[in-house]
Amino acid sequence: VYRDPSGKTLADYPRPSVAVDTAVLTVGADGALTVLLIRRAGGHRRAEWALPGTFLHPGETLADAVRRSLADKAGLAPATTPRQLHVFDDPARDDRGWVLSVAHVLVTPARSVQPVVAARPDDVWLRPVTEARGLPFDHDRIVELAVAELRAAYRERPDPDGLLEEPFTLRRLRLLHEAVLGEGLHPDNFRRLVLDQLHDTGTTTAGTVGRPAALYRRRTAAAGA
Amino acid sequence: VYRDPSGKTLADYPRPSVAVDTAVLTVGADGALTVLLIRRAGGHRRAEWALPGTFLHPGETLADAVRRSLADKAGLAPATTPRQLHVFDDPARDDRGWVLSVAHVLVTPARSVQPVVAARPDDVWLRPVTEARGLPFDHDRIVELAVAELRAAYRERPDPDGLLEEPFTLRRLRLLHEAVLGEGLHPDNFRRLVLDQLHDTGTTTAGTVGRPAALYRRRTAAAGA
DNA sequence: CAAATAGTGTCTCTTAGACAGTATTTG
């Protein structure tokens, strides 16, 4: 049996509960950056809505716990991977006991969230991030961190989280980035900045008003002709 | 007593051990970016040296655990605050049991580390980060993350972690940044980039070869005249 | 004065940002 310098074994150390809390972000058809909230189990408290979370189970990774919490609490089976944001470790942050929380962000297309909200309108709520305030625990802060993470990613690359269905026009891509960043972008400059990071399908839109637009896909790793 | 949707209380959940592991980074007088290693307690294993770490104690924050581990294992009492990097969560990553590790980076001046190494040369080792490979667990990866974090911070601001004793010349500041970034910087451009982020003391060096250099301090929050 | 270090002027190249134009569709 392993013993540390003070002679203790692993079992001698009291252990915290470890939770995950996740800000699920998406961009609605109206161009608003929204976060998914769920009705809290203990509805007698003042704060009714919170980010989905759960306790980590044995043999499970944090990412698996995030996916399980979303499946259980919102019926959501996202295709994308959660990213870690921060560990909240104040020993007194949860009055139920000693609980560490690993905050995550998960970005997923509106089309994967909307059926879920339609199916459980009383338990699941999509709120614009600007209006999702006053959440319990550290959840306000988690939303802030999640939004900052998302914006940093979208400033780097075109639609890194695959929010847009392929193929897409530059116009749709730009409207998405405007929604994520919360600011307008010049169509001409935006085009030049992202064009060499996209794959031109050679096809165009048809039947719409205005000149047909070229259709693009995300750049896969060295996709040959 | 709180019960979750499946009727379980907090005590019904098995809990992982939570550890912290820390890459203590510093820049030596020779301009090498180094990481602090300690001799592992279980020296019968193949990997002899590792990053300092410990298990989180009840009522303690992660940052406190980091400081305690450095005090216990290296006699180090750093003035700076550790920053979180990543949670390593593979359930099988430690054969002693279920252990999560929260990786940290802590940046501290060489003058605070050198006496420690001199006092315990058999237990504490300062290694250039380029040579600190083959460490146990996820420690190689932690060093990588720590270096990336440090470099990102030093690309943003002049000496954000206070590695330099004040006041300092632009030359010393530039040599520090070159050591951290691992690349040469143009003296003239570097000067222009950082000058408005420094506070001019109005004093200069004396007694050195060459023209005396102005002495600067880090910019404190709105330090008036 | 030579060597060494500190600091300034300025040129070039790239990039972000802005504006004005041309191109191609629907109705």
Add this chain to the structure above:
DNA sequence: CAAATACTGTCTAAGAGACACTATTTG
């Protein structure tokens, strides 16, 4: 043709990077 959308040319301002020069010290 008007309206709408797609796309291009080009100007400007700011910044990164590079080079050459001037300034002030020691020995």
